[in-house]
Amino acid sequence: MYADRILREELISRIMTSEQAAQLFKDKMVVASSGFTKAGDSKAVLAAVAERAKKEPLKITLMTGASLGHGTDGVLAESDALSLRLPFQVDPVLRKAINKAEVLFIDQHLGETVTLLKSNHFPKIDIAVLEATLIEADGSIIPTTSVGNSASFAALADQVIIEVNTAIPFSICGLHDIFSAGEYPNRSEIPIVAGADRIGRSSIYIDPKKIIGVVLTNKTDSPAEIAPPDESTTAIARHLVNFFSEEVKKGHLSKSLLPLQAGIGKVANAVLHGFMDGEFENLTMYSEVLQDSTFDLLDSGKMTFASGSSITVSEAYYQKIFNNFESYKDKIILRPQEISNAGEVIRRLGVIAINTGLECDIYGNVNSTHVAGTDMMNGIGGSGDFARNAYMSVFVTQSAAKSNTISRIVPMVSHVDHTEHDVDVIVTEQGLADLRGLAPRQRAKVIIENCAHPDYREELLDYFERACVRGGQTPHLLEEAFSWYSRLREMGTMKKFAD
Numbered sequence: 001m002y003a004d005r006i007l008r009e010e011l012i013s014r015i016m017t018s019e020q021a022a023q024l025f026k027d028k029m030v031v032a033s034s035g036f037t038k039a040g041d042s043k044a045v046l047a048a049v050a051e052r053a054k055k056e057p058l059k060i061t062l063m064t065g066a067s068l069g070h071g072t073d074g075v076l077a078e079s080d081a082l083s084l085r086l087p088f089q090v091d092p093v094l095r096k097a098i099n100k101a102e103v104l105f106i107d108q109h110l111g112e113t114v115t116l117l118k119s120n121h122f123p124k125i126d127i128a129v130l131e132a133t134l135i136e137a138d139g140s141i142i143p144t145t146s147v148g149n150s151a152s153f154a155a156l157a158d159q160v161i162i163e164v165n166t167a168i169p170f171s172i173c174g175l176h177d178i179f180s181a182g183e184y185p186n187r188s189e190i191p192i193v194a195g196a197d198r199i200g201r202s203s204i205y206i207d208p209k210k211i212i213g214v215v216l217t218n219k220t221d222s223p224a225e226i227a228p229p230d231e232s233t234t235a236i237a238r239h240l241v242n243f244f245s246e247e248v249k250k251g252h253l254s255k256s257l258l259p260l261q262a263g264i265g266k267v268a269n270a271v272l273h274g275f276m277d278g279e280f281e282n283l284t285m286y287s288e289v290l291q292d293s294t295f296d297l298l299d300s301g302k303m304t305f306a307s308g309s310s311i312t313v314s315e316a317y318y319q320k321i322f323n324n325f326e327s328y329k330d331k332i333i334l335r336p337q338e339i340s341n342a343g344e345v346i347r348r349l350g351v352i353a354i355n356t357g358l359e360c361d362i363y364g365n366v367n368s369t370h371v372a373g374t375d376m377m378n379g380i381g382g383s384g385d386f387a388r389n390a391y392m393s394v395f396v397t398q399s400a401a402k403s404n405t406i407s408r409i410v411p412m413v414s415h416v417d418h419t420e421h422d423v424d425v426i427v428t429e430q431g432l433a434d435l436r437g438l439a440p441r442q443r444a445k446v447i448i449e450n451c452a453h454p455d456y457r458e459e460l461l462d463y464f465e466r467a468c469v470r471g472g473q474t475p476h477l478l479e480e481a482f483s484w485y486s487r488l489r490e491m492g493t494m495k496k497f498a499d
Contacts, residue, residue, distance in 0.1 A: 002216060005164050007137045014214050021129075021161050021213045022048035028083070029126040030061045032153040036310035036337065037264055037289050038069030038090075038222045040146030042129045044215050045161055046072050053081035061123070063087065065148020065309070065337055066110060066288075066381065069222025077103055087113050088379040099375045107369060107376065110288070111341030111385040114152040118183045128157035130204075131217075133168045139208035140201075143176050144168045145221055146310030147334045151178050151204045160206055161213040167220050171325040174202050176334050181342075192345045195259050195286040195307040198333065223315035226292055229270040232398050235429035236267060237274025240354070240394070243425070243432050245278055255279060259286035261346075261386050262293075263355040264312065267396050269293045271354055276300055286351050288340050288382045290332060292317045298331050307333045309340040341385040353386035357395045357426075360451070361413040362444040362464055363474055364420035364435050366395050372485050373414025380417050387422045399428035399453035405493040407456040409447060411463050412481040426451050440474045459496055 006012055022045060025031065031049075035041025047070070052058055061084040062076070074093030076082050080102075085094065087108030097103040108116075116122055130150050132141035143150055144165055154160060179200030181187045191199050229237070247253045257280060262268040272293035275283060285294060285306035292313050297303035311334070313321060321328060339345065346353075357366040358377060367373075369380050387393040395418065397408045408428065420443065426433045431450035435443050448460045467475035484494045 002164065002166075005134045005166060005216075006214060008135055008139050008208060011135060011139070011208065011211060011214055014211060016213050016215060018044035018048040018215050019051075021045045021215050022052045024159075024161070024212060025049055025052070025058065025060065025127060027058050028060070030123045031063070032125045032128040032149070032157060033062065033064045033068065034130040034143070034146065034148055034150040034153070035068045036065035036146035036148035037067050037312040038224065039310040039312045040131050040144040040148065040150070040221070041068045041070070041072065042131060042163055043070055043165065043219045044163055044217045045129045047075060050075040050079040050081050053079040059083040061085075063113065063122075063125075063149075065146060065150070067091070067378070070219075088381050090378045095376060095378075105376060107379045109341075109380060109384045110337050110382040111343070114149055114336075114338045117152065117156055125153060125157040127159045127161060127212075128153040129161045129163065130154060131163045131165055133165065133170070133172055135162060135164065135214070136203055138205070139211065140203040140205045142173050142203050143334070144172065145312075147176055147178065147336050148309055149337060151180065151336050152338065154204050154206045155180075157210065159212045160210045161215065162211060163215045163217050166216065166218045169322055169325060171329065175329060175332065176202050178202070178204050178336060179339055180336070181338070190339060190342055190345050192339070193348065195284045195349065196305045196333065220318060221312070223318060224264070224291065224312045226269050226314050227266040229266075229273060232429040233267050233270035234274075236396050236398075236427050237271045239427050239432040240271055240396070241274045241278045243434070244280070248279075256282040256284070258350040258352050258391055259284045261285070261287040261351050261353045261390070262291070263381065263383055264289050264291065265356055267356050267398075268354060271396060272297065276302060286340070286346070286349050288337065295321060295328070298328065305331055307335060307340065309335055309337045337382070341382045343385060343389040346386055346389040350391035351386060351389070352392045352394070353383075353390035354394045354396065355383035355387060357397045357408075357418070359408045359410055359413055360395060360397060360423075360426050360447070361410050362447050362460060363440050364423045364426060364443050364447065365413045365416050366418040366423055367413040367415045368395075368417045370415035372488065384418060384422075387418050392424050393418075393422055394425040394427065395423055396427045399430045399451060400455065404453060404455050405495065406488060407453055407484065407494050409452040409456065409460065410484055410494075411460065412476060414482065414485055428453075430454075441468065455495060
């Protein structure tokens with residue numbers, strides 16, 4: 001079962017059950033785990049830690065690449081095993097615990113976690129739990145469906161537990177490109193000048209002395225929950241495709257555009273699907289997550305190469321991809337997230353970043369994390385890494401939600417993740433606002449006219465005009481700016497006059 005998966009003989013004696021591995025954890029430990037948007041995560045050990053925490057006091061700080069699958073964050077929260085979590089999550093149970101202040105949460109740019117660790121701004125990692133396809137003879141590991149922060153966790157942790165997942169085909173070997181730019185003040189440049197460039201090694205080196213346990217698993221990743229395109233997401237995609245087609249006609253971009261990045265979720269997935277319909281060719285991707293739409297674009301021939309940090313797809317696509325992985329292997333690459341999200345590379349390549357916002361205001365500020373300014377949804381993820389450095393930063397959202405009782409275009413966002421300075425284009429199903437080269441007062445008119453839902457457009461325009469009378473570079477009526485949220489809380493709608 002493990003002879004071809006554990007090639008360093010001395011580590012065979014360290015094979016143990018997940019329950020035995022859970023006994024190696026101590027209260028107040030700092031724990032790191034592989035996993036990036038449900039891909040390549042711990043599938044056994046952390047769940048066993050949660051079970052142990054139900055029976056005895058055991059709280060850990062947990063850091064990952066991004067979100068975990070299989071409800072792991074939820075069972076850890078339910079068992080009261082988490083004291084602090086970072087840098088990203090999507091679990092509804094953990095989300096509730098965070099918003100009740102039962103678990104502290106650090107919402108962090110995904111490209112910055114490793115830098116902060118290397119700079120000693122976080123406590124040292126006691127144990128790292130890393131998923132691997134196999135362990136090489138030198139003790140290095142071949143990752144599975146994500147790289148995330150695994151390479152740095154392996155280097156920085158005092159001890160390491162490896163979950164060897166026998167469900168992952170050997171054909172994945174050679175997919176990964178592991179590289180580190182080093183530490184300050186002696187960091188090197190990241191020598192990527194095209195998305196397909198390979199600059200590192202295919203495995204993650206680990207000092208074998210640090211490996212205190214090996215746990216065998218046979219479980220695939222949790223599938224991504226990707227809803228099919230609906231009327232709104234299809235309209236958003238159409239507006240964007242038309243916009244980029246016009247950019248090509250004007251000579252601003254070629255038919256290959258520039259490398260694409262897209263966030264996760266149904267809107268981003270639908271937007272990428274939209275590129276199937278345009279007259280584009282030889283598209284490339286330099287992103288974090290390779291989703292269903294990425295592989296559709298590769299299959300269609302519209303896209304020639306995709307670089308990311310994880311493969312996060314639906315169940316049907318998982319089977320399709322990994323049952324025929326050799327056909328994709330020369331078209332994709334997985335990197336550490338400190339490389340996939342590196343501002344240096346994003347800016348050099350001229351990435352077109354397409355991310356999702358919860359809401360936008362009339363001047364172009366975007367909230368992507370906090371519901372009504374208070375309750376955490378998931379986290380900023382890598383959207384800030386890309387928005388701040390992209391050739392073009394696009395944010396997409398629906399113009400209204402909850403049967404149009406909530407406007408996604410508001411006078412002032414309740415929480416700012418992306419300032420107007422980092423937002424070039426806003427798109428809703430209503431239309432597209434190109435904000436490049438516009439002053440705040442010009443931006444407001446374009447956003448209200450093109451992106452706001454008709455139920456809210458007149459009131460937004462009235463707010464803006466009255467604010468302009470008061471004056472200022474960015475006109476506001478501060479005593480009214482958040483009144484829309486007060487109405488929502490008190491009357492269940494942002495509408496001034498309920499239907």
